[in-house]
Each structure stands twice: as structure tokens, then as C-alpha cells.
Amino acid sequence: MSNETNAILNQVIVLLNRSLAAYLADAVPWMGRAGAEVGESLTAMVKDQQQSADRLAEFVLDNGGDVAAGEFPMSFTALHDLSIEFCLKKLLQTQQEAVQYLQQAVAALERAPLAKALVEETLGSARGHLETLNELLAAVH
Template identity: 40%
Template sequence: MISSPTARLLNQLAALHRNSLHSYLSYTHPWAGYQDDDAVEVLRQIAHDHQYVVDKIMTQLEATGQDEHLGNFPMDYTGLHDLSIQYLVKRSLRFQKGFVKRLEDLVDELPDEPLPRALAEEALGLAKGHLKNLEETAIDLASS
């Protein structure tokens, strides 16, 4: 059984992923040329991984009868349609740095319950990997 404080933190973790910039961008179409396919794929994969994290957490919360409240995307994302992939990668990189910090703080807050901690640490590991991929992608875009 997951304690109420842990369920609250897991819900926050799921909401962070569900309402992330990357999840929002999965509904948009960046302006990109064929040479930018790798950058588009990096953003698509991050959004896919965010949905994976949300699904895992929601499965866990539903199995224990906990409520979930994921909220909505921030309104300032609505202006991000049809922008260049170069701009979106730069913006994603800035977002991801803050995202990793928020996840680190959330992991630190979690009580020592094995399954929730494993879920949060997996999410943090993915986020750090995404940060590295975005850094590499930004360098590749700048050099092309």
C-alpha cells in the first residue's frame, strides 16, 4: 500500500510529466527540414518516455485506489506551434534543466517506500538521459 504523502508526490511526478513542454510538443508540428529528422525524433522520444512514466505511475495509483489529479498544460505553451526545430530544441534544453532539478527535489521528498522510489528514480534517470540527448542535439543543430 502506498501512503497518502507518497501518493501525493507520485501524483505530482505524473503531472510534471503529463503537462511537460515535451508532452505538449507531441501535439505540435515544428518547422523542420529533412536534415532535422534526428532532432524531431529526440523530441518525439522524450514525449513518448513522459507518457511511459505517466502510465506507470497511474497504474500504481489506480491499483491502490488513490486519486489522481494531473491538471492541464500551461497556457504559455499555446504559442509554440509551427516554430523552428532549432528554437524548440533550445527551449526544450532550458526546460529540461529545470525539469531534472524538480525531479531531484521530488525524489528527495519521497518517503522510503521501495516501489514509488524506484518509479521516481527511473523517471529521474530518463530525464538526465534526455538532458544529455538535448545537449547533443543542440550542438548538432548549431553546427549544421
């Protein structure tokens, strides 16, 4: 596997492992009356992201690469005291950005079909999460 492919996959792994959803799963915001449904959806989203990241990491390691850990953005630390309604808007924004990045990653992996297929699968999941977040945001308003 090329260094470029490894770098792209590592960026996707960090995107998944250090997502806002993953951060909020540990630093739970104030949930209010929407808490149960939002909490369940957030947990499912994080679990799915982790499974995708694990598959990508396994692929990187199987092909002789190293896996990057990454860090949560410092801007996330300001969100844990806010309501879930506010955080949902931010989650929606970061998920839209993730979908855009994954689309670019798929295009960049044209010469690495196995890696491309893994990222396409991740992109499909990310689009599903985006739809779920839109539904949750509509439900809490």
C-alpha cells in the first residue's frame, strides 16, 4: 500500500475516532426531554464509527502501515455544558463536513480499490448518520 493511501486512511480513522459524536458520548451534554432517543442514536452512531475505524485500521496494519491515533479538537471542550439541541446542530455540521471529506477520500483512492471500497462503505454509513441527525434535530424543535 502506498504512503498516500495510508495517509488518507489514517485521516479517515482519525475523523471517525475523534468525531464530535465520539466526544459527546464521553462528555455527555445536558439531554433534557429528548435525552433517551438522542442518547440511543448517539451511542449507535459512535459504535458504527468505531467499527468502521477498526476495519480501516486493520486494513492499514495488514498492509504494513501504522495507524494514527489523533486527538479531539480543543473546540469540542466548550460543548459538554450545552444542551443537546445546540449540540445536535453542531453534530449535523460536523457530520456534513465528514461526508464531504469522505467523498474526497473516495475520489483520491481511485488507484487503491480495496481501500476505496472500505471508505465507500464508511461514506454510506456517514450519510445514514447525517439523515438520522436531521431527523433528531427536527424532532427536538
